[in-house]
């Protein structure tokens with residue numbers, strides 16, 4: 001007799017974890033595979049964008065546990081994320097099939113799903129990440145950007161302030177978590193205009209202050225429309241900005257040909273290949 005992959009030979013079921021993405025827009029982005037992980041789990045944990053989404057999840061599973069109460073004002077987000085990992089692993093070690101549900105893609109700007117998968121595998125449990133439609137996917141569609149045309153860099157906004165990173169202004173630049181930019185403590189739910197001014201100062205090394213940038217929020221409910229605001233870079237500290245918005249800087253300069261490399265390619269392939 002064969003045993004299913006989650007059962008041991010003496011029929012004691014081994015725990016497992018699947019981290020799945022719901023996509024950004026309630027209902028319409030859920031893949032059949034993500035739904036099946038949710039429905040077949042023993043317990044479902046939910047880190048989603050809206051309590052409406054939790055109510056919708058409860059129609060798919062009777063035991064949906066919200067992860068929202070683990071956040072706290074003045075509590076470092078990293079502490080919350082570590083607690084989530086322990087919570088998931090507690091159920092996995094107890095032999096449960098755990099499904100941890102995240103909005104968007106569970107592996108995009110999300111620490112706990114990557115961490116719990118590593119921990120679970122190191123302890124010999126089955127662990128899987130099921131992708132979802134992220135804010136990144138939505139912005140390509142809503143803003144008509146093809147990352148293959150001019151290139152597209154993605155940065156966590158604070159990382160640009162904390163570390164010396166190289167920005168390429170000939171490509172698109174996508175900045176995540178601008179609403180909490182500069183929060184070294186990871187305790188704040190929002191940072192203010194002084195923090196965003198530092199970001200603008202840094203970006204002004206590569207972009208004119210009058211450069212048009214985009215503040216983008218994709219639809220989270222099917223009745224919503226994407227919100228797209230275009231402002232000048234210098235206005236960024238002074239406009240309202242939520243933590244559910246992403247900032248996009250279109251290219252500010254043209255790509256330059258790499259003449260030396262083109263000459264080497266010509267030597268390899270013959271000049272006629274370039275005419």
Ligand SMILES: C[S@@+](CC[C@H](N)C(=O)[O-])C[C@H]1O[C@@H](n2cnc3c(N)ncnc32)[C@H](O)[C@@H]1O
Nearest residue numbers: 104105108109134135176177217218244245246
């Ligand atoms: C913790 S990350 C989560 C990203 C998510 N896992 C995904 O796949 O898109 C939070 C950041 O995602 C972006 N974000 C979240 N909701 C968004 C929305 N509705 N529209 C655009 N960007 C959003 C913002 O940059 C925000 O600071």
